[in-house]
Amino acid sequence: MRHSGRDRCVEPMGSPIVTTPFLEAMALACERDWRLLFERLDLALAPGDMLQVVGPNGSGKTSLLRLLAGLMQPTAGEVRLQGRSLRGQRAELARNLLWIGHAAGIKGLLTAEENLAWLCALHRPAGDEAIWQALAAVGLRGFEDVPCHTLSAGQQRRVALARLHLEAPPLWILDEPFTALDKQGVAQLERHLQGHCERGGMVVLTTHHSLAVRPATFRELDLERRAA
Amino acid sequence: MRHSGRDRCVEPMGSPIVTTPFLEAMALACERDWRLLFERLDLALAPGDMLQVVGPNGSGKTSLLRLLAGLMQPTAGEVRLQGRSLRGQRAELARNLLWIGHAAGIKGLLTAEENLAWLCALHRPAGDEAIWQALAAVGLRGFEDVPCHTLSAGQQRRVALARLHLEAPPLWILDEPFTALDKQGVAQLERHLQGHCERGGMVVLTTHHSLAVRPATFRELDLERRAA
C-alpha cells in the first residue's frame, strides 16, 4: 500500500491515488456496556466493492455499521474517508453516503411519495416523476398516496428502499435491508445491489440470509464470537 | 364431518368426537382500514397439525394470527374452539394457547429469568430449575441474570422462545418466530416445533423462509393476493 493512511498520519491534500480505498476502518474496537464486541478490526472499501457483515446474534453487526456511518464513535481506532479521518469531514461523508438502518425514517402519517420527496431533499431534491418511477420499481404502484402507517411491515420497507432507485450517492450502508421482504422482493433487491456495485458503487450490508446474486467483488466479514 | 359446527348452531355439551377440530375458522373475513385482506377463509386444526401461513408482504398473515388468538375481532365469520364460538370462551382459549407475536412481552429491565418466571406465572408458575433448563436449551446459558435490554435482537427472541421449552399449552401461535435468529437457532427451533406436533400439539406460524424440518402433518395456507 502506498498511501500513508496505514501509519496513522493524515495524508496531506495530495493527488488522489486510484487504489486509495474510499472508506477504511483501522484497528476499530467497539464496546457496549462493558462488553467488547470486536477489536482490531480493519477493513477497506474501494469503488465497486460489496461487503456483507455476518455473525451470530449480538455479535455487533449493527454497531459496526453505525460506526462506519459516523453515527457512533468507536472505542478505539478510526474510520477514514478517502484516506482522511472521519472526524473533520462529516459533510463530505454525508454527501457520499446513503444510510438505511433498522428504522428507515419513514413517517407513518405521510404518504409514500411525501416521505421519499423529503428524504431526497435532504440530499438533493428529486422530481415527482422520478419518485413515482422509484415507487413503481419497488412494486408500490397504487400505494403512492396512502399514509405509510397503513402499509404492512414489508411495504414500509419497500418505501425506504425506493431511495436506492433514485439518483443516489456512491456508498450504501444498509442494516438488514431484507427483513420483512417477501421472496420476490429479496431477489429484486439483490439484483439491484449487484447493479450498483457494477456501476462503481459500494455496498455494506448485514443480513442473516446468504445472497443468491452477488457481484464479483463480493466479500464477507465474519464477526464470529461466542455470543448467544 | 359429523359435528354440527359447520351448520352454525352451537353444539350442545355432547361427548367430544375425536375428529372435531380443535380450532376452526369459518368464513373468516378481515378488513383493515377499508381494504379487504381476505374473506371466506376456512381452516381447521386438529391435534398434531402444523400450519404455516404464507403470503407476500401485506397479505394479512399477522392479522389472521391475531384473529385466531382472539386478539382482534373478525369483520365477518367466526373462530371456533372445540366446536363452540370463541366469543364466550376466552378463558378456555387462554388455557390452551401460547401466543408469541412480533413483540414477545420481554421487559428490557428484567433479567431473562425474571421475564420467563412471570410469563409462566400468567399460565401456570414454573420452578427456577425448569426455567434455567429452558434458557440453557435456547443457548442462553450465562445470560440468565443479564437485563434483557443489553441482549441483541436475536438473543431477546431466544428468551421469548424459551417458553416453548417449559411445560406449555397445546396450541402455539407464533408470528415470525424465526426473525433475528441465526442459522443454528433456526434449525433448532424447527426441530422443536416438529417435536411438539409429534407429541400431539398444534402450531400455527408465519415466516418468509421455507422450513427445512417439518412434521408429517405440515400444511401451508397461502394468502396470495395482489398486494405489494
Add this chain to the structure above:
Amino acid sequence: MNWTWFHKLGSPKWFYEVSGRWLPWFAVAAALLLGVGLVWGLAFAPPDYQQGNSFRIIYIHVPVAFLAQSCYVLLAVAGLVGLVWRIKLADVALQCAAPIGAWMTFIALVTGAIWGKPTWGTWWVWDARLTSMLILLFLYFGIIALGQAIANRDSAAKACAVLAIVGVVNIPIIKYSVEWWNSLHQPATFTLTEKPAMPVEMWLPMLVMVLGIYCFFAAVLLLRMRLEVLRREARSSWAKSEIKALVGAA
C-alpha cells in the same frame, strides 16, 4: 322478546334508506320551527320587566344549553349500545354527534357570556352552572380528540364509547360537586335558577325554539351519519351503486 328489529336498526343499508326518507322532514321542521320561534321571540314576545330586551337571548341560549347537555347523554347511550351489542351504527352515531354537541355547548357559553355583560356587568363568573358547562365542553373535546387520534376506525369508536360512558357516570358527580363548591365558598352573586315565573307568551316561543333546535340536531346528525355510513360501506354493493348514482348526478 324479539330482537330482530334491533339488529335491523343496526343494518347500514336499512339505515341509509330510512334516514334518506326522514332527513327532509327534519330539515323542513327545523327550518319552520326555528324561523317561527326566532321571529316570535325577537319581535313579538313582551320584554322582561327587569332586563328589558336583552332577555331575548334566552330564546337561543336555553334551547341550545338543553341540547348540549342531552347530547352528551346520547353519546353515552350510543357508546353503551355499540359496546354491548356491537352495533356499528351506534359507533357512527357517537362520533358524528360529538362535534355537534361541542358546537352547541360553545353557543351556550358564548350567548351566556354575551348575556352576562348587560345583566351582571361581566362576561364571566365562576358560577356553578357556568363552570360545569365549561367542563362539559372539555369533555366533548376529549371525545373528539380521542376519536381523531386513533387511526383505526373501530378502535376509535370503541375507545370513545368507553370514555363517554366513564364521563357520563361522572357528570352527576361533577355537577353535584361543582354546585357544592360554589355554595360552600360564598353565596353565588348571581343565580340562574331563580327565574321569575314566565308568562305564557314568553315561554311559548321558547318551546318552539327548543323543538326546532332538536329537529335541527336530528337533521344534522343524520346528514353526518349518512356520509359516514356511505364511507364505511363504500365497498358493499349497495353503497357502490349509491355512490355511482350520486356521482353520476353530480
Add this chain to the structure above:
Amino acid sequence: MSFSSFAEFVAMGNHGLYVWSAYGISLAVLILNVVGPLLARRRYLQEEARRLRREESK
C-alpha cells in the same frame, strides 16, 4: 309586536349589540354545522368520482 318601529327593533332597548351579536354568532355556528357536512359530502363524492375514473381508465 312589542316594538313600534324597525329602528327600535334593531336597537333592542340599548341592548342591540348584545342581542344581535349573540344571535349572529349562534346562527353562524348553526349554519356552519349544516354547511360543513354538506361540503364534506361533496368532497367525498368528488374523490370517489376521481377514483372511479382512474379505475375505469386502468
Add this chain to the structure above:
Amino acid sequence: MSPVFALLLARESRLLFRRPAELVNPLVFFAIVIALFPLAVGPESQLLQTLSPGLIWVAALLAVLLSLDGLFRSDFEDGSLEQWVVAPQPLPLLVLAKVLAHWLFSGLALVLLAPLLALMLGLPARCLPVLLLSLLLGTPVLSLLGAVGAALIVGLKRGGLLLPLLILPLYIPVLILGSGALQAALQGLPAAGHLLWLASLAVLAVTLLPFAIAAGLTISVGE
C-alpha cells in the same frame, strides 16, 4: 387474593425500582410546580396561605396524571399487554395490581411529601392531618381514572397532551372535594363531610374502574 396479583405487584415494584429516577420524577415535578408559584405570584405569605390548599391539590393532580401517561406504554410496545389479554387470568385483576403498584410508589410518596411543601407555603400544622387523609383518599381515584385514559391512548404513537385533555375534566370532583376539605380545615370548619365523600368516590373507583381500564386495554391491543 390470587397469587398472580401478588406476583404482578412484586414484578411491577421490581421494575419501578430498577429505574429509581422515574420513581422520584413525579415527586420532583410536584415540588417544582409548587415552588414556581411563589416565584410567579410574589412572596406575600397571606396570599400563599390562602392559595395553598388549591395549589397543593392542583399540583398533586398534575403530577399523578402526567406520571400515568406511560403507565401501559412500555407494556404495549414490548407485547406484554398481548400476553395479558391472552392469559387465563382476569384482566381487571392484573390491571388493578399494576395500578396499585404504581400508586404505592408514586402516589403514596407524594402524600408523604405534601406536608413538607404545605408547611413551606404557610399552611398551619393543624391542617396536616386533613391534608394527609384527603390525599390518601383522593390519589387512588386519580390514579385509577388516569389509568383509564392511559389504557385508551396506549396504542398512539404520540400521545402529546391527549391524556390531560381526556382525564382532567374527570378529576374535578376529586379536586373540589380535596381542596374543599383542606380549605374547611384552614378556616377551622369540620372537614368530615368532604372526606366521607372522597372515601365513597375511592370505593366506587376501586370497584368499577378496573373494568373500564381492562376494556380500554383490550380495545387498544385489538387495533
Add this chain to the structure above:
Amino acid sequence: MSPVFALLLARESRLLFRRPAELVNPLVFFAIVIALFPLAVGPESQLLQTLSPGLIWVAALLAVLLSLDGLFRSDFEDGSLEQWVVAPQPLPLLVLAKVLAHWLFSGLALVLLAPLLALMLGLPARCLPVLLLSLLLGTPVLSLLGAVGAALIVGLKRGGLLLPLLILPLYIPVLILGSGALQAALQGLPAAGHLLWLASLAVLAVTLLPFAIAAGLTISVGE
C-alpha cells in the same frame, strides 16, 4: 434562507395538520389548567385577579413544556433523526425549522388564546397588550429551551416526567420576567424593562440554542 428550511417547515406543518387534535391539545391543556384554579382556590374574583398573572404564565409554561415532550420522539423512533444526522444539511438549521413549526402552531395559538382566559380570570382589558407581548417574546424561548431537553431525553424509553425535571428550573427567568411584566401592568406600572429583558433572552435563545439542540440530538442518536 436555504430551501431545506422551507421544505422542512412545510413538511412539519403538514404532519401537524394530519393530526389536528394534537395541535389543539396544548391549548386545551392550557385552558383546563387555568380553569382548575378557580375550582381549587374558590371563585372570589379579587383573589383570582391577583393570581392571574402568575397563573397564566405557569399554565403557559407547563403547556409548552409538556407539548414538547414528544417533539423528537417519533423522529427518533422511526429513524428520521439518523437520516438528519447523516445528511449534508446543517443539523442546527433543521432543528430550528422543526422548533419553529411547532411554535407557530402551538405556541402562537396559545398566545392568542391567553387574552380570553385572562378576561375570564378578571384581568382588566388594559393589561392585555402587555400579556400578548410578553407571551409572544417568552414562548419561543420556552420552546427552544424545552427542545434542548427533549433532544437529550429522546432516546430514553419512558421519559415520564424527566423533561419537566430537567427544564423547569431553566424556565424560571422567563417566568419571573413574564409574570413580572404582567404584574407591573396590573398595578399600572411600566412594563417596558421586563419586556426588553425578555426580548434579549429571545434573541439569545434563537441564535444559540439550535446548536445545543443539535448537539443533544447527535448524542442521543449515537447512543
